[in-house]
Amino acid sequence: GQSLEQPSEVTAVEGAIVQINCTYQTSGFYGLSWYQQHDGGAPTFLSYNALDGLEETGRFSSFLSRSDSYGYLLLQELQMKDSASYFCAVRDQTGRRALTFGSGTRLQVQP
Amino acid sequence: DGGITQSPKYLFRKEGQNVTLSCEQNLNHDAMYWYRQDPGQGLRLIYYSQIVNDFQKGDIAEGYSVSREKKESFPLTVTSAQKNPTAFYLCASSATDTEAFFGQGTRLTVV
Numbered sequence: 409g410q411s412l413e414q415p416s417e418v419t420a421v422e423g424a425i426v427q428i429n430c431t432y433q434t435s436g437f438y439g440l441s442w443y444q445q446h447d448g449g450a451p452t453f454l455s456y457n458a459l460d461g462l463e464e465t466g467r468f469s470s471f472l473s474r475s476d477s478y479g480y481l482l483l484q485e486l487q488m489k490d491s492a493s494y495f496c497a498v499r500d501q502t503g504r505r506a507l508t509f510g511s512g513t514r515l516q517v518q519p
Numbered sequence: 520d521g522g523i524t525q526s527p528k529y530l531f532r533k534e535g536q537n538v539t540l541s542c543e544q545n546l547n548h549d550a551m552y553w554y555r556q557d558p559g560q561g562l563r564l565i566y567y568s569q570i571v572n573d574f575q576k577g578d579i580a581e582g583y584s585v586s587r588e589k590k591e592s593f594p595l596t597v598t599s600a601q602k603n604p605t606a607f608y609l610c611a612s613s614a615t616d617t618e619a620f621f622g623q624g625t626r627l628t629v630v
Contacts, residue, residue: 412561439616439617441618448624449623449624450621450622450623450624452621453618453619453620456617495561495562504575505550505567505569506552506564506567507619508564509561510561511560511561512559512560514559
């Protein structure tokens with residue numbers, strides 16, 4: 409089966425940089441995605457990495473190392489509105505086209 | 520506006536009742552998914568469908584049923600066989616394997 413591990417909680421101050429790590433175990437890996445979810449809301453897509461390296465989208469960047477089965481989400485210039493839960497997700501094994509999610513990292517941004 | 524609509528937002532179920540959660544999308548996506556989220560947890564896959572009139576079980580399908588008679592609609596029925604149905608239910612759709620779009624969720628409570 410698939411499993412993903414990420415820290416349960418991270419705290420940082422406004423304006424700082426924070427990194428949220430994700431390690432995964434899966435067969436037939438196709439890519440690593442990141443989603444943001446505010447309390448009571450819907451998850452929203454942030455980024456996707458299929459190949460090794462860094463993908464940058466504004467203040468958010470995502471990194472993947474396929475050889476290490478590891479990725480991270482980097483949030484820069486933190487704002488209060490970034491306080492949310494962040495989930496990594498992988499495409500399931502061959503033949504099962506659905507995302508498997510990690511348990512999520514709750515980010516608290518303090519003033 | 521294109522998107523995914525889930526209804527109702529809140530739903531209360533008595534013991535032994537079946538209830539149906541609605542999910543409609545106008546994004547013209549082939550794939551649709553149902554996830555369950557418990558407090559402080561990640562998303563767990565209940566059922567998914569890649570095409571009309573076809574669907575597959577996810578990791579926690581017991582006590583749930585779905586249908587996919589139209590491309591736009593993917594209703595989820597929570598049956599009386601589901602012993603612990605209180606949770607936040609999220610419907611999603613996608614056109615690719617990299618990005619899923621989520622509805623605003625239905626919060627189901629057993630009373």
